[in-house]
Amino acid sequence: MxxxxxxxxxxxxxxxxxxxxxxxxxxxxxxxxxxxxRLCPECFADWIDRYQSEMSGGSEDADGGSDSEIIVD
Ligand SMILES: [Zn+2]
Known part of the structure; x- marks a missing residue:
């Protein structure tokens, strides 16, 4: 319909x-x-960018206690 x-x-x-x-x-x-x-393609690209720079450039977790990941549908 x-x-x-x-x-x-x-x-x-x-x-x-x-x-x-x-x-x-x-x-x-x-x-x-x-x-x-739930993000539009533009915000999704932004989000991934921000996430990746936070994960790589940010403070280092010495003990590695947190196990975080992103899942994208
Ligand atoms: Zn958006």
């Missing part, structure tokens, strides 16, 4: 983003899901 694509706002910028384009990122630490965000 309806052939309109499912559209929901990006959680970062609020712009309407179709499901086909949206990316859902899940940040999990120690296998606990701590953050899930």
């Amino acid at each position: 309806s052939d309109a694509p499912t559209t929901n706002p990006c959680e970062a910028c609020g712009e309407a983003t179709t499901d086909a384009l949206a990316r859902t990122v899940r940040l999990s630490v120690d296998r606990a899901n701590i953050d899930t965000q």
Whole structure:
């Protein structure tokens, strides 16, 4: 009946983003899901950028106690 694509706002910028384009990122630490965000392609690229620079350039966790990863659907 309806052939309109499912559209929901990006959680970062609020712009309407179709499901086909949206990316859902899940940040999990120690296998606990701590953050899930539905992002448009632009915000997704931003998010990944920020995450990677935080992970590589930020403070070093000497004991390596936290095991964090991102999952992208
Ligand atoms: Zn966005």
